[in-house]
Amino acid sequence: MARQHPIELFMPPNMLKAKVGGGPGGIDTAAVKRAEAAMETLTSEFSDWIADDVSVLIAARARYAKTPDSEARAALLRAAHDIKGQAPTFNYPLIARVAASLSRMIGELSAGIPIPLNLVDAHVSAIQVIHKHKMQDTNDKTAQILCAELDARVDELAAAHKK
């Protein structure tokens, strides 16, 4: 029945191509190399950036502990989600893994189920330990055990409160 609705298809003029020219397309390898070099200059800041993001996460945790409303819950999820997305770039893939576990926990719990602060704290502590000891190797045995334990706890919680 959807086809009863009119469908308009049109190709807008390619203003972008007209503006930047170039082509036949493909990767500008020189620009990629420049970007890799530029990124290298940022790496010395990455550890501080992680620390900043962890501070935001701790503040969001404190806000949720004080007032566990939907805004505080969303702020906590955003903080965890940011770390999950950024930590690999900042050379901390294990922190991303822990943050992904925390994001999953918050995301999988229905809005009416309180987020268990002890488990939030366990994730925050794990992130702090990984950061403090500069565990940047994904094969780090201690960190792997820590991550597996957190995953298992989140699995248990998710199973108990399946949406």
Next chain:
Amino acid sequence: MGMSGYRFDRLKVLVVDDNAHMRKLVTTILQAFGVIHIFEADSGDRAWAILRDANPDVVVLDWVMEGLSGLELIQMIRTNSTAPNPFVPVIMLSGHTSMDHVRQARDAGVNEFIAKPVSIKTMMSRLVAVIEHPRPFVRIQGYFGPCRRRRGAEEYRGPERRSENPKQQTAE
């Protein structure tokens, strides 16, 4: 100018992310590509103001933000009558990587999707994609934006199926 000869210096790019580090990362990459005119917004609301003021050529947009989300902003870009350019290419950055999320982004009207962590090569390839492979736009009940025919995360990005003739499409 690099091997592909793009004049990235002629582009105006708006980078929208509420995380300052992410903005720094993205702008550093874009500057290294040769982009000079970069506008930064730390919220969807601020981005909307800049969009109407500066009319950028490309928008690089984070999904999860406090207040106006990336998804809501793109819906405004595509459908609000005061949007300066409803066709502006939008590259969405997201830590959400499931197929369901990619579909949601597509249904909101994004052109290209980058799953975090951001890589330089992916950023370049998505930029090249919006320059070289613009998609036809479609207006159908409840949707206005780039044609959504490509399915799946990889297909969503890839240029392989773009030779199809839009006129042959009877439904998206």
